Amino acid sequence: xxxxxxxxxxxxxxxxxxxxxxxxxxxxxxxxxxxxxxxxxxxxxxxxxxxxxxxxxxxxxxxxxxxxxxxxxxxxxxxxxxxxxxxxxxxxxxxxxxxxxxxxxxxxxxxxxxxxxxxxxxxxxxxxxxxxxxxxxxxxxxxxxxxxxxxxxxxxxxxxxxxxxxxxxxxxxxxxxxxxxxxxxxxxxxxxxxxxxxxxxxxxxxxxxxxxxxxxxxxxxxxxxxxxxxxxxxxxxx
Numbered sequence: 001x002x003x004x005x006x007x008x009x010x011x012x013x014x015x016x017x018x019x020x021x022x023x024x025x026x027x028x029x030x031x032x033x034x035x036x037x038x039x040x041x042x043x044x045x046x047x048x049x050x051x052x053x054x055x056x057x058x059x060x061x062x063x064x065x066x067x068x069x070x071x072x073x074x075x076x077x078x079x080x081x082x083x084x085x086x087x088x089x090x091x092x093x094x095x096x097x098x099x100x101x102x103x104x105x106x107x108x109x110x111x112x113x114x115x116x117x118x119x120x121x122x123x124x125x126x127x128x129x130x131x132x133x134x135x136x137x138x139x140x141x142x143x144x145x146x147x148x149x150x151x152x153x154x155x156x157x158x159x160x161x162x163x164x165x166x167x168x169x170x171x172x173x174x175x176x177x178x179x180x181x182x183x184x185x186x187x188x189x190x191x192x193x194x195x196x197x198x199x200x201x202x203x204x205x206x207x208x209x210x211x212x213x214x215x216x217x218x219x220x221x222x223x224x225x226x227x228x229x230x231x232x233x234x235x236x237x238x
Contacts, residue, residue, distance in 0.1 A: 016159050020074045030068040034061075056108075060101045067094040077158070084144045084158030092139050096132050103128025106187050113194045124186050130179035134172045138162065 045057055070091060078084045107125040114120050141163040162169060 023071050023074060027068040027071055030064060034065055056105070060105060063094070063097045063101055067091075067098060070094055079146055079158065081144055081146060081158075084146065084160075087158070088142065088144065088160060089139065092135060096135060099132045099135070100129065103132070103183070106183055109187055110190055114190050120186070120190060124183050127179045127183035127186065131176045134176045138164065138169075138172065 041061070045054060073087065074091075078087050103125050106128045107121045110117075110124045111121045143161050143163060144158060145161065146158055164172070
């Protein structure tokens with residue numbers, strides 16, 4: 001505690017409080033989205049075949065829900081070091097699960113649409129996993145402190161600080177965001193290339209998963225783009 005002035009501690013508590021309220025607002029959106037789409041999930045997923053795709057969907061969908069539910073606990077004071085460490089570590093690990101799943105799904109999408117080109121699959125997955133590595137490194141560098149009663153209301157509370165310098169932290173953020181964007185751009189580029197008429201019918205005819213993924217993209221295209229990339233032959237979006 002001696003390493004931090006009261007002003008530093010107050011600033012950290014304020015930042016953590018703003019972060020907590022922002023997270024709770026995001027949680028409300030997550031819960032709302034799950035509530036309004038549950039009936040579609042029951043109709044389209046629970047009764048469908050294909051246990052691999054079903055479990056992938058469940059892992060991807062409910063990992064976010066579990067993370068949001070766990071994030072509600074952030075409103076508790078966590079006024080001992082062991083409880084503070086346990087909460088932040090578990091919370092970070094739940095977030096990492098979502099990042100891993102997103103990277104895996106990017107790889108699956110690239111695999112299905114690119115014609116099983118493993119070099120592109122590996123690139124998409126590796127780029128998607130970079131945020132996992134940066135978050136793990138940041139977690140290892142985290143330190144936990146308990147504020148004294150009166151600094152955060154009437155009770156003691158946990159707050160975190162990082163051993164990383166501001167420069168290093170900013171570099172990690174840039175690397176994290178850049179790789180995430182690059183992974184998404186790669187997936188979008190491969191999907192767009194696959195929408196060319198010469199490749200579209202062949203992909204749909206040989207890979208059912210590619211058909212589902214490309215249909216998702218097709219439905220989001222503006223009318224003029226649909227006409228430009230309209231598939232020829234007997235295939236129809238249905």
